[in-house]
Amino acid sequence: MQRPAPHHRPFDGLSAVVTGGSRGLGLLMARQLMARGATVTIAARDAAELADAESILSGTGPADHVRGAVCDVRDQAAVRDLFAEVAARHGSVDLVIANAGVIQVAPWESVGTQGFRDAMSTIFEGALHTAAEALPHLRRSRAGGRLALIGSVGGLVAVPHLLPYSCAKSAVATLAEGLRAEETARGVTVTAVHPGLMRTGSHLHARFAGAADREFAWFSALAGAPLVSMDAERAAERIVSGIERRRPRIVLTPAARLAAAAHGLAPAATTRLLSVVARALPGPDGGRSEAVEGHTLDTPPDGPASRLRRTLSALNDRAADRFNQRGHDRPSVAGPG
Known part of the structure; x- marks a missing residue:
């Protein structure tokens, strides 16, 4: 009896690189x-976080089909070395995100001009370095190279209190x-990807200044609200499917598409x-000028506002546990009820 042909998957045999791949959407x-x-x-900056991500991803397929590489995308020479090593190890670089x-x-004044420089360095220059060093390899791909740059609806519409992020995106x-x-x-x-709010748990790594506690409260609540934000696993599936089909542009969530269309x-x-x-968001007066990460603000005092935040952010807080957003020393947030 003739055996059935093995199921062919669209990226079988291809070598892919994902920067910022140790947690969340990546x-x-x-x-x-x-x-x-x-x-x-x-690729990511944190070696311990990468090791955790490798462990999580090894359940998806053969263990030798995933590898972590410490790389700071702000350093173009390090990005160049990353792609040279991947090409030498796998014979090609076929797909890069x-x-x-x-x-x-x-x-914006609480973030200061240095905050804008930090955003441009990591987000824009990181994408530029990745593209510049990946493209010579992608042009040689026998499968036809694919490059995706992850932007944001914040890059299509200037979002208040996210101005450095919006500028860079x-x-x-x-x-x-x-x-x-x-x-x-x-x-x-090349595919431009513009997600809206997603439940990735990224509020724990976002940096907050000004009235930091109040900024954290509105951002984490909105990012976790079911009717406004998108399930991150569904978002990742749609993004990778779009890259597979070589789509030029992907805008995710109805709210993001509406905002982009309205602005146009x-x-x-x-x-x-x-x-x-x-005008409805917290003002800068009396707030901190040095930004702190959200996980340091994750235990606000109990009260109606705190309970409301936790209720709206419950799905996002759970996503943080599932998508490697918490370091070993970061306690889990107790959800409501």
């Missing part, structure tokens, strides 16, 4: 790539569109609406 996209047959290198980033939440959006235009003739497709059709009206939103 981790989930790496899982999706492995499920489609790719051998994946996840530039995902590394930071989030600062505060009025806007630059990523432009970079992705321009590279798509120039690289298509060389056999590489009526930018003045959109800006006026955002001004109303900004």
